[in-house]
Amino acid sequence: EDKVVQSPLSLVVHEGDTVTLNCSYEVTNFRSLLWYKQEKKAPTFLFMLTSSGIEKKSGRLSSILDKKELFSILNITATQTGDSAVYLCAVEMYGGSQGNLIFGKGTKLSVKP
C-alpha cells in the first residue's frame, strides 16, 4: 500500500529556532514530492522536488529529496510566529495513480514568541 509518513506529528519551538520536518514515503512509480503549508484552510504550495540531492530554497525555507532512502526534509531557519501551521508532505506517482497526491498526516508546528 502506498503511504507517506511525516514526523514529528507536532513540534513546539521558540522564535529564532531552526526546525527540520521529515517525510518518508513508500510508493510505486514515484514522480514527485511536494510540500505544502496549511494555516487555516487552503494548503499553500511551498516546493516540488523531483531529483535527488538538489536543494530548493525560498527565503528561510529549504527542502531536499533523497530518492535512494525515500525521504525528504523541510528546514525552516530563524523561525517566526508566522511559521506556525501544519506542514503537509505529498507524493505524486506515475501510471494509474497519476493526478492523485498521497498526503501524509502533517506536522503541526507551533512557534512561540
Place this chain on the structure above:
Amino acid sequence: EAGVTQSPTHLIKTRGQQVTLRCSPISGHTSVYWYQQALGLGLQFLLWYDEGEERNRGNFPPRFSGRQFPNYSSELNVNALELEDSALYLCASSLLRLSHSYEQYFGPGTRLTVT
C-alpha cells in the same frame, strides 16, 4: 492572478440529502482535483478532471461524483449524505500534467457538516 475559488464556504446538510460543491480553477489551468480532509484522516484524493473528462478516481463510493465544464470549472456532487461525509472539501487546479509534473494549487475549501 486570482487563485482557486470555491463555493459555498460552509454548508450544513441532513443525512440522506444531496449536495453540490463548486470550484473555479486558476485561469489557464485545465486540471481540477477534489480532495476530502476529514478530521484525523488527512487529505484524501477524490477525483481528477481534465479537459472535461474524469481522469482518475480515489477510493470513494459512487455517490461521490462530479463533472468539469467547458470553462474548466467543476462541481462535486455527493448523494445520500452520511455523517462521515462531514469534512473540508478542497479543490485544486494545475496545468495539464500528462508528461510533466505541475504543482497543484488549492482553494479555500468548503466545510460540509452533515447532521
